[in-house]
Amino acid sequence: MPNGNMFSVYGRMTALPGRRDELAALLVEGLRAGGEDSGLLAYTVNTALDDPDTVWLTQLWVDKDAHDATTRSEPVAAVSRRVPPLLARQPEGCYGHAVHVHCPG
Structure with missing residues (x-):
């Protein structure tokens, strides 16, 4: 696991009644749109x-630059436009830097 300047995002979204599963599926689609080598360590x-x-x-x-580049890419932006x-x-949400990451192996 990379160390140092890892960038984290935490968010809460409230779907319209009965649309939660559709929203969750769209968020997973957005992850896939970012590609394998985007710098995303966990989602x-x-x-x-x-x-x-x-x-x-x-x-x-891995860092804020990786986040910004991926989320501004057209494939991810196209999915993001379908969320609102x-x-x-x-x-609601916030951004931060990971202080400690542990992945049991």
């Missing part, structure tokens, strides 16, 4: 146990 799309409309997204990148019509409200 999780999680559904909330206590809210049938909430999706949590977590990303870990599925949302009940603006996404």
